[in-house]
Amino acid sequence: MKKRWYDYLWIAELIYMALGFFNILFAWLGMLFFCIPLIISLIWGTKGYCNRYCGRGQLFGLLGGRFGLSRKKDIPKWMKTKWFRYGFLIFFFLMFFLMLWNTYLVFAGVQDLGQAVTLLWTFKLPWHWAYHGTLFHPGVAQFAFGFYSVMLTSTILGLITMILFKPRSWCVCCPMGTMTQLICKAKSGKQ
Amino acid sequence: MGIRKKRRAAVNGDICVACGCCVKVCPLSAIQIRHGVRADVDPERCVGCGKCAKECPASVIEIQEVQG
Numbered sequence: 001m002k003k004r005w006y007d008y009l010w011i012a013e014l015i016y017m018a019l020g021f022f023n024i025l026f027a028w029l030g031m032l033f034f035c036i037p038l039i040i041s042l043i044w045g046t047k048g049y050c051n052r053y054c055g056r057g058q059l060f061g062l063l064g065g066r067f068g069l070s071r072k073k074d075i076p077k078w079m080k081t082k083w084f085r086y087g088f089l090i091f092f093f094l095m096f097f098l099m100l101w102n103t104y105l106v107f108a109g110v111q112d113l114g115q116a117v118t119l120l121w122t123f124k125l126p127w128h129w130a131y132h133g134t135l136f137h138p139g140v141a142q143f144a145f146g147f148y149s150v151m152l153t154s155t156i157l158g159l160i161t162m163i164l165f166k167p168r169s170w171c172v173c174c175p176m177g178t179m180t181q182l183i184c185k186a187k188s189g190k191q
Numbered sequence: 192m193g194i195r196k197k198r199r200a201a202v203n204g205d206i207c208v209a210c211g212c213c214v215k216v217c218p219l220s221a222i223q224i225r226h227g228v229r230a231d232v233d234p235e236r237c238v239g240c241g242k243c244a245k246e247c248p249a250s251v252i253e254i255q256e257v258q259g
């Protein structure tokens with residue numbers, strides 16, 4: 001099958017994750033990975049992002065497929081139930097709002113900037129080397145730390161499910177994938 | 192001459208997550224995502240090779256024997 005330009009977007013994903021090690025403010029670029037899928041599903045009613053442009057999915061496909069870093073076993077049944085998928089989406093949302101709240105507190109001057117990346121919503125990793133001060137308010141950096149935490153956490157969960165199950169097992173419970181599918185369902189139901 | 196039964200892919204639409212992994216590997220473009228909701232097999236094109244079933248992260252594709 002002929003490769004298209006968008007089949008190489010896994011490189012963009014790698015670059016994005018790497019940039020966050022050097023300067024946390026690059027985490028803001030991740031808003032693209034957040035907004036584009038939603039815009040595609042809201043306007044065209046498709047999961048075009050997942051189906052074509054998602055670099056993260058491609059990366060898992062590559063590592064688990066070509067590089068053989070996957071056991072290629074079926075995922076457990078409970079992981080593909082609606083309960084789990086929607087529950088995980090809600091959990092992700094709650095954590096996202098918590099992150100926004102923390103950003104707000106820094107903007108409001110109530111809380112100091114926390115120069116850490118939080119893994120799996122629990123483990124705080126020191127990350128001060130990627131912060132060199134900013135022309136903007138510290139709140140801008142706080143959001144970057146928070147957003148990068150979300151991205152790193154989901155990458156790690158994706159890698160774990162890739163190794164244990166099939167290469168792209170993450171796509172079964174990925175909150176972005178679930179959310180865009182829900183939007184598409186709502187849209188096609190209305191027609 | 193032995194009669195070979197035809198095989199075809201069948202998607203369990205209820206649990207399909209519409210990720211499109213199956214579309215990418217189908218050599219005959221016999222499977223498509225409909226409205227971002229679920230995958231749909233074109234019975235005219237599908238030869239039941241099973242590539243999509245192997246790839247599907249949710250394992251919701253079954254290869255079934257069909258008449259004719």
Ligand code: SF4
Nearest residue numbers: 050054057171174177
């Ligand atoms: S489900 Fe998530 S990881 Fe998979 S292709 Fe869609 S956005 Fe990417």
Ligand code: SF4
Nearest residue numbers: 207208210211213247
């Ligand atoms: S790979 Fe499986 S879950 Fe993904 S769209 Fe195809 S049938 Fe659905």
Ligand code: SF4
Nearest residue numbers: 217237238240241243
């Ligand atoms: S069984 Fe083979 S031909 Fe049929 S949809 Fe799957 S990949 Fe395509």
